[in-house]
Amino acid sequence: MTFNRRLLRALAAATFSCLTGAAQAHFQMLYVEETALQRAQDLEFALVFTHPFSGGPTLVMEPPRAFSHISSHGGEKIDLRKYLRPVQWQSRENRATAYRASIPRELVRSMGDHIFVLEPEPYLETEEDVYIQQFTKLIVNVGGVPGHWAESQGLPVEIQPLNKPYANWTGGVFRAVVLADGKPVPFAEVEIEYLNHAVDFENNAFGQQAHVTAPQPAFNTLSTYSDAQGIVTIGLPRAGWWGIAALDIGSTKTHKGKPLSQDAVLWVQARDMK
């Protein structure tokens, strides 16, 4: 499955590259503007299934199966689905259904770590005839009090951070453990993409200008593997958002009679030293 998906992706990427000069990877975005907050504030989320480096195309999202907040105090899990509203997200290439959520300050006003988890409905990638389901995590910190950022959330597939995802300097190194059913996954295929376009909340769109230009399509999506202990290490060469996705590591391998790739995604924010 992994090899087949990789091969199909490579072929698709090669075909696409011939046309546009860009290789692509699907990434479930779970975006807020800032993850290290001095004080709690209302949080505006964008949930977009897309290609972050190229800023599109964006893929149609069905209503998520779960969108949860694990509080900084006691780990209470709150269902956030009532805050979701569908929008048509304008990528650099198309428009497709995505979701926005306005989370009130009252839910996140406690100091410490607030963990947000998105379990999307599997997406049928018709070119590969496989379903993709990316369990996605984002961690927001209020006030600088360390919390439960390093703890597993018990997801079927998950990236468990070994560094605080919200406190990283540009040029630093970020480490995490790839987990499936709570156990490290050795030599998991991992893709990394930089969010290369501004997120325009007002227009539900990606900004027109790319922040950086890749010298060659292989730079759009960086690839690596977790090590023998399931640990993945990445660099953060530029301020902004970095998405990490561990591919096809779940134990559930089929959905509606077709192959299913359960991927784990974690978003990491880097800040310049200035």
Place this chain on the structure above:
Amino acid sequence: MKSLGSAHRVLMAGALLFYQAAFAHGPVFDCYIESDDQVKCETGFTDGSSAAGRKIHVRDMSNKVLLEGVVGKDNTYTFQPPTGNYSVVFLGGEGHETTIQSSDISR
């Protein structure tokens, strides 16, 4: 892999019983208005150590202490706010005093 942070925090907490003053950590402090109009303040330190037992003052604008309370085991202190403007001061130890003005306290 379940809880990488927990063991570390337990070790830190144990160490802090003996070496709290020697640790390089900063105080963190915030207050907000609860649904019953009480003001709840959360305290702590940037290294995750507890502020339980530390004092909190509620002062009027002439710096007169109107209320004195103690941070609970859950690192919070809740009080009935006085009328008019006031400040809340977290006495987090030497060099660790932090103040919030009532104008900065909201829901």
